[in-house]
Amino acid sequence: MTTTTSLPADATETTEPAAESESDGEIGEVAAEAADAPAAQEPEPEQPVEAIEASQNIVEGVGEKSETAGAFLQTLQDAAVQIGNTRISLLDVLLVIAVILLVITLAWVATRLSRNLIRRITRFDSTQKLLAEKLSTVAIWALAFLIGIDMLGIDLTALAFFGGAFGLAIGFGLQKTFGNLISGILLLMDKSIKPGDVISVSDQAGNEAIGQIRKIGIRAISVITRDQTEHLIPNENLMVNQVVNWSYSSRDVRVKAPVGVSYDSDLELVSKLLYQAVDETNRILANPKPRVNLMGFGDNSVDFEIRFWIQDPEGGLANIRSDVYMRIWQLFKENDIEIPYPQRDLNLRNNEQFEKLIATLSEHEGGNKG
Helix, strand or coil: CCCCCCCCCCHHHCHHHHHHHHHHHHHHHHHHHHHHCCCCCCCCCCCCEECCHHHHHHHHHHHHHCHHHHHHHHHHHHCEEEECCEEEEHHHHHHHHHHHHHHHHHHHHHHHHHHHHHHCCCCCCHHHHHHHHHHHHHHHHHHHHHHHHHHHCCCHHHHHHHHHHHHHHHHHCCHHHHHHHHHHHHHHHHCCCCCCCEEEEECCCCCEEEEEEEEECCCEEEEEECCCCEEEEEHHHHHHCCCCECCCCCCCEEEEEEEEECCCCCHHHHHHHHHHHHHCCCCCCCCCCCEEEEEEECCCCEEEEEEEEECCHHHCCHHHHHHHHHHHHHHHHHCCCCCCCCCCCCCCCCCHHHHHHHHHHHHHHHHHHC
């Protein structure tokens, strides 16, 4: 006989609680992990950037050798202000000042040494030596700037804002300064203007004077006139304006002195006396020879012109012309040569009204006598 045994309904579902327990465990683990994890990761604040990286290295290096000195430097390092994302301490400021003083001193010494070495080069003339001095000075100071940046350990990217501001300053405020610097270098390269040259300068009133170039600087040249007035002319003006250089290719300068004599004078004697006056005056060159020219017959005089040469225009042109005129005056006095002054003859045309006026004046004068 066969018997059939049926299991209870609940017995067939014994596996479901186990499954539920497993799923509940997984959910609990996930919840625990979620509870352990931070709710939300907040962005960490950016750390300030040290303006001078070398300052912290100095503090650490000195602190290893001397605790007292290291503590003092650390105090200076802690006294800081923060500008944007850059931290500037009191030690940074003192370190920058010390490095600037050191770099300036070294650059100044190097500049003096380079000038002394360049001046000893015999192959260079005065213009080439001056040009080499200017270029070496610019190179030394540029190198000193880079060395100072490297000593301080300044990140050049931190100077981006300063570089932009400096570029704007060059574009607006320092444009003329850099223009004069480049103009001065170009003038020395083509030798159109060099120290010792004699040029014509004009003041604000338009009066022209002869001056000698004393030196060519980075911004301007110095010109000294005969009255010891020093004119500072920007280099850029010499590049764009017309300049009279009396000693550019030769130091010989021709001077002209006009002279007028009376029509009653002996012209051959006058010419002889003019040559004599030139020969007896100092500073006038014998070669090229002076020349006396008869320029024309004027309204009041016979016009001559003396042309002679000098080799020292920096000594003045007006004074040498004055010396010649003074000697001419003496020679003309000795030989009775007249220097005329302007004269005018008044001719009155005869007419009826004029004759009546003369008759009236005559009658009036006769009546007074009677």
